Amino acid sequence: MAGPMSEIAIPAPPTTPSTELALYNEPLDTPGVIPKHLKRAATAEYPLFEILQRFLLRLQPGNAGGELEKFLAVLALYKAVAPAYRHFKIFITWALTSQVTIPEHDPVAREVSTWMASHVIGKSMMTRGAMIVSTNSMDHGGSLNMFQQMITQDNGAGGSDSSETQCLPPIGKRVFWVGFRPFLFSRTGVSTGRHPGPPMNNVLDDKGEVQNAIVLRTIGWSLQPLKDFVKTCHDFKVHNKTGTTTVYFSSGSGRDPYTGGEWSSVVKAVRKLDTIDMDEDLKADLVHDAEYYYSAESKRFFADCGIPYRRGYMFWGPPGTGKTSFSAALAGHLKCDIYIINLATGDISDGRLHRLFLALPRKCVVVIEDIDSAGIGREQGPGEAPKPPGTENTNGFPIPGIPTGPPFLPAMTMPGGHNAQSNDRRKRNMVTLSGLLNAIDGNASAEGRLLIMTSNNPDILDEALTRPGRIDKKVHFGKLMPAAAQGIFKRLIGRAAIATLGFMEEQIEAFALQFSAKVPADTFTPAQVQNFLHSCRGDPEKALREIDAWVIATRGKKPKKEGSLVPPKQGRELDDDDDMMDSGAYSDGF
Ligand SMILES: Nc1ncnc2c1ncn2[C@@H]1O[C@H](COP(=O)(O)OP(=O)(O)OP(=O)(O)O)[C@@H](O)[C@H]1O
Secondary structure, three states: OOOHHHHOOOOOOOOOOOHHHHHHHOOOOOOOOOOHHHHHHHHHHOHHHHHHHHHHHHHOOOOOOOHHHHHHHHHHHHHHHHHHHHHHHHHHHHHHEEEEEEEOOOHHHHHHHHHHHHHHHOOOOOOOOOEEEEOOOEOOOOOOOHHHHOEEEEEEEOOOEEEEEEEEOOOEEEEEEEOOEEEEEEEEOOOOOOOOOOOOOOOEOOOOOEOOEEEEEEEOOOOHHHHHHHHHHHHHHHHHOOOEEEEEEOOOOOEOHHHOOOOEEEEEEOOOHHHOOOOHHHHHHHHHHHHHHOOHHHHHHHHHHOOOOOEEEEEEOOOOOOHHHHHHHHHHHOOOOEEEEEHHHOOOOHHHHHHHHHOOOOOEEEEEEOHHHHOOEOOOOOOOOOOOOOOOOOOOOOOOOOOOOOOOOOOOEOOOOOEHHHHHHHHHHOOOHHHHHHHHHOOOOOOOEEEEEEEOOHHHEOHHHHOOOOOOEEEEOOOOOHHHHHHHHHHHHHHHHHHHHOOOHHHHHHHHHHHHHHOOOOOOOHHHHHHHHHHOOOOHHHHHHHHHHHHHHHOOOOOOOOOOOOOHHHOOOOOOOOOOOOOOOOOOOO
């Protein structure tokens, strides 16, 4: 008899096994067949794998598939192997080549770019991209170097004022050859957007590569070929510099990417030293001192004595006596660039000043213009009122002939020893005395620069700023003396008169002597006399006819502030009664 047990229904095994079961039931060791669960895992991890697999299927003979599908299959294959190829390439590059990385704000980067622009970008027919940088240069008749001539747009103003553009290697990679050796030039960059130029600090991108840098690479394990190439670029720059000086400004538009965006740059024809009318012995002494400072012997001396390798001059005197012009001519003579800081613009803080100094190359002339007008006066102790200029001379400067202006009002002394006047100035100028001292010779400040401070009234400066070690030479630039008046006459009128009006050299000598006798000694600045001679349009007889009337009319007039090194386009607006020449808009010290 059948018992109840026989009634119990036993569930039948599923006819269609679940996918999971099927997967796990699959034999693992069938030769030549990849288990499905492994395929699943792979396609989940790399979706491209499945696409690739499907297209490969279509490629098999007998499989119907259009040409497009075949093409897509190849493309998918490429996509799949590309990461592996990238790693392989990185490995091979690492194993077979050497490289140097140059931060973009380093002067070496500019030298390499200049060489690239001239030898690769400018010459190759294959160049399809370049970075164009404007330089707004004033051509004073000197020859511009090849690099600047690559793209020149004359604005038609008589051919003397031209807007220059420089053509630099763009961001990206470029292979080039030096002799039989290939090099790879890569320029990387990101911009923060604050300045048109890249930021000062280098940053790494998500692949760990340095941004805002130039990377040079070549075949082999030695760095020597790369070092030799960098030296070639340096030599090219020095050789090519003949005839031009790059002037960098702390203010103005057109930030220079090679200074971390801190400086604006303009290319100028070199002002020759013999165009500066000043005491010849004084000039020779300064030139000799600066040359000696950059000699190997002097570098050794500084190193042996453990003295920071720096030199400082203070040029002082009335406006328009050639302080800035001489600084520029000296930079041209030393074949280095000049960096101009104008603290009086009020847009430079202690931090910015520090960054400006950090971006300086090792060899350069730095000019801090009109330092007294920046408001960094002498720090006064509590209860000490400022003394009127002319009654004290704590810096050891004689101050003959300098207009002292209205007598100083006693300043209100504030708690903490600062008076209201100096506090007010600090607020306006944002640079403090300690910030300035820190920038010019703090621990982080670059060595190798020649610092020139210009001042109309050095007596109001703090002694800390002018002490020996910071200022090694104090030079007075005075008003025109007869010998300099002759020189300026011959230079501005004589040369042209001989060349175009047919005057003889002896005649010009005689005219110059007469002219200098008519210009009272130590009364006018060279800039004033220069402007008068310009108005005579190269006619020596006209100059002699009109000089007496000009002396009477001009004597007693306070010389106008001249020679701002801010380029004319960025300079101050001219007043209605300003004559262009008189304003210094054209006579910017070069
Ligand atoms: N000694 C000089 N020799 C030749 N040119 C001079 C001389 N002094 C001034 N000049 C001319 O006068 C103009 C202004 O000169 P510069 O800017 O060098 O004067 P500065 O003393 O620096 O004036 P500031 O104190 O206003 O800066 C320039 O065009 C320059 O050519």
